[in-house]
Amino acid sequence: MIVVLRIGHRIDRDKRITTHVALVARAFGANKILISTKDDKIKENLRSICKRFGGDFKIETGIETKKIIQNWDGVIVHLTMYGDELEKSIKKIDTNDDLLVIVGAEKVPYYFYEAADFNVSVGNQPHSEVAALALFLDRYTKGMWSRKKFDGKIKIIPSNKGKKVISK
Amino acid sequence: MIVVLRIGHRIDRDKRITTHVALVARAFGANKILISTKDDKIKENLRSICKRFGGDFKIETGIETKKIIQNWDGVIVHLTMYGDELEKSIKKIDTNDDLLVIVGAEKVPYYFYEAADFNVSVGNQPHSEVAALALFLDRYTKGMWSRKKFDGKIKIIPSNKGKKVISK
Numbered sequence: 234m235i236v237v238l239r240i241g242h243r244i245d246r247d248k249r250i251t252t253h254v255a256l257v258a259r260a261f262g263a264n265k266i267l268i269s270t271k272d273d274k275i276k277e278n279l280r281s282i283c284k285r286f287g288g289d290f291k292i293e294t295g296i297e298t299k300k301i302i303q304n305w306d307g308v309i310v311h312l313t314m315y316g317d318e319l320e321k322s323i324k325k326i327d328t329n330d331d332l333l334v335i336v337g338a339e340k341v342p343y344y345f346y347e348a349a350d351f352n353v354s355v356g357n358q359p360h361s362e363v364a365a366l367a368l369f370l371d372r373y374t375k376g377m378w379s380r381k382k383f384d385g386k387i388k389i390i391p392s393n394k395g396k397k398v399i400s401k
Numbered sequence: 402m403i404v405v406l407r408i409g410h411r412i413d414r415d416k417r418i419t420t421h422v423a424l425v426a427r428a429f430g431a432n433k434i435l436i437s438t439k440d441d442k443i444k445e446n447l448r449s450i451c452k453r454f455g456g457d458f459k460i461e462t463g464i465e466t467k468k469i470i471q472n473w474d475g476v477i478v479h480l481t482m483y484g485d486e487l488e489k490s491i492k493k494i495d496t497n498d499d500l501l502v503i504v505g506a507e508k509v510p511y512y513f514y515e516a517a518d519f520n521v522s523v524g525n526q527p528h529s530e531v532a533a534l535a536l537f538l539d540r541y542t543k544g545m546w547s548r549k550k551f552d553g554k555i556k557i558i559p560s561n562k563g564k565k566v567i568s569k
Binding site for chain 1: 414415417418421424425427428429450454482483484485486487488489490514515519520522524525526527528529531532534535536539546547549551556557558559560561562563564565566
């Protein structure tokens with residue numbers, strides 16, 4: 234099981250970035266996202282996408298993050314530009330364990346660096362937690378996103394021109 | 402040369418997503434980003450990051466997108482969830498040519514689908530243009546981002562715990 238824990242979510246400032254984080258979590262193979270702050274709008278939004286595009290991705294908001302971390306029975310990864318190199322870290326992570334991936338907003342308290350088994354960087358340049366999560370899950374799952382079936386009401390057929398959509 | 406063309410940027414609504422798109426472009430090996438709408442704040446923000454973290458990434462805003470496309474001497478890729486599969490498309494793109502990567506905001510006019518040599522999807526699920534750009538550049542450059550040197554005033558040393566930063 235792969236769970237993404239989004240911390241430091243500020244409803245107004247982060248709504249679109251956190252939505253992208255959640256959509257990436259779903260599309261790249263996570264089973265669930267937990268968002269620190271209660272935010273019914275994002276929850277509604279994600280559920281509507283799951284209803285149409287399929288899969289059994291779960292979302293919960295208004296989470297006691299420390300409780301989740303303290304009770305986590307598995308590996309904890311924190312994505313940060315200060316972390317250890319992606320390829321090096323990936324080799325050390327046992328993929329048989331359940332995985333909690335912590336994704337921060339701007340300033341991440343030191344607690345999370347300490348709580349993580351692995352602080353992992355996707356490059357050490359400033360970029361985006363959305364991109365970092367996508368690349369991390371790509372490597373961790375060995376590109377499983379490209380083969381994953383969602384069986385939704387809406388299915389897009391890959392095409393070099395135009396839009397090919399099947400609606401059940 | 403790799404240039405990212407961000408179209409449909411709405412200053413208020415998209416400021417953070419477009420900033421992430423620009424930072425991903427820089428971190429994952431693009432040389433320049435062109436943003437359709439004039440936006441001095443994003444430009445300032447990006448230039449400040451380049452000043453501190455290095456590299457010679459360029460940013461221009463307030464662009465006549467159609468002019469850029471019409472005059473482009475090289476390959477044009479448009480990233481869209483309706484596009485052809487990433488791995489399949491990548492094999493067809495000649496990496497000796499200059500590359501223009503079009504990244505849309507929500508609704509992309511049909512013109513851009515037609516103008517592109519390759520409409521490419523990073524999975525056919527809804528997720529994020531930030532993630533799509535990162536994955537596309539990762540595959541296109543064969544993971545060059547992990548070896549790229551920026552020689553900035555600030556350098557982060559990868560580390561599994563804490564923050565190791567060298568400031569020149």
